[in-house]
Amino acid sequence: MAEITAGMVKELREKTGAGMMDCKSALNETKGDMEAAIDWLRTKGLAKAAKKSGRVAAEGLVGVVADGTRGALVEVNSETDFVARNDQFQKMVSDIAQVALGVEGDLDKLLATTYPGATKSVKDYVTEQVGTIGENMNVRRVASMSVSQGVVAAYMHNQVVPGLGKIGVLVGLESAGDKAKLAELGRQIAMHIAATSPLATRREELDPAVVERERNVLIAEAKESGRPDNIIEKMVEGRIRKFYEEVVLLSQVFVVDPDNTVEKAVKNAEAGVGAPIQVVGFVRFALGEGIEKAETDFAAEVAAAARG
The missing domain is CATH 3.30.479.20 (Elongation factor Ts, dimerisation domain)
Structure with a gap:
């Protein structure tokens, strides 16, 4: 049996894209035969999987x-x-x-x-x-x-x-x-959450950094008005309250019952449920949120395929 060297493992990995340990196993199984090792990886689905792993899955x-x-x-x-x-x-x-x-x-x-x-x-x-x-x-x-x-x-x-x-x-x-x-x-x-994508359940659970960033933006916008600082402060506080109503679940207007917030709707439901309810x-x-999808030029892909 041929000695399985690090160089052989590296070569097989470069040819197939499979993992180091999988390449070593393939060479051991095929007694160092490189082509047989490639076929062994293919039959296990490992070479194919490795080659695909660099492509964006979104x-x-x-x-x-x-x-x-x-x-x-x-x-x-x-x-x-x-x-x-x-x-x-x-x-x-x-x-x-x-x-x-x-x-x-x-x-x-x-x-x-x-x-x-x-x-x-x-x-x-x-x-x-x-x-x-x-x-x-x-x-x-x-x-x-x-x-x-x-x-x-x-x-x-x-x-x-x-x-x-x-x-x-x-x-x-x-x-x-x-x-x-x-x-x-x-x-x-849950249907409401799917539609509105709140950031937190209640105000105290909202990331302080998110609130601070929003506050800084609102302050900068308010200063553009040229109003005095005491007026700007009141404007910003009012807009921050509006921000909470937009991004905090319990403060949002309930899409199923627009006359109430989610918090009020839960409170109203307690009588029918027969006990207090805590969200x-x-x-x-x-699906795919936060994944950067690769931008592809379809015409360029077709042209490249035609060139072989």
Whole structure:
């Protein structure tokens, strides 16, 4: 058997784009035969997966699952919306969302957990599917929510199949009241969150840096008016209150009931539920948010392909 050197591993990695350890394993399995090692990596889907891994994956699906007092959200990305419509991809995202119920929002733990019905981890299963489906895919993020009593309600906007879509929301309601009525209220609030994208549940939870940045912008705008400082101060405070009403969930006008804020609507619902209700918090995932999509020139791509 040929000695497997670091240079051989490096060469195989450059030819296939596969990971160092995978390249070393391939060379060991094929007794140092470079071409056979390339074929070994291809049959495992590893070379193909590695080559795809540099491409931007900003499409895909958000998956949401709620089970009584707990819920989870995941975002699994693909390169194209076409793959997101693939039954195989959809099943994978649904399965991963179910796994996410047990990992308390820990992405590393999710990736290391055994994939349902398989003998490999979620991470390895996704890598295998990259080779099968032919696109870069990755589990980008996960979040979870739980309450001691009450409900965690879920809502999926632009749903393609149950629990999968483009914008997923979880909202936690802590209450000893009627579970069915709580679940309906929670769903309505989750729909509201999907539409308005609040930054925090209540004022004191809003990032002080966000408030300070907004205040500085408002001060600069107000100074342009040339008014005295005491008037500017009152103007800014009024606009900051308006800012809270726009970005804080409980202060927002409830889209389901525009005559009330979300806080007032929750208070009004307590009589029907039969107990006090506390909005514990929420999580909102919008597909691809924060990912810089590569700008492509389609005409240039066609021209390049024609040149071979």
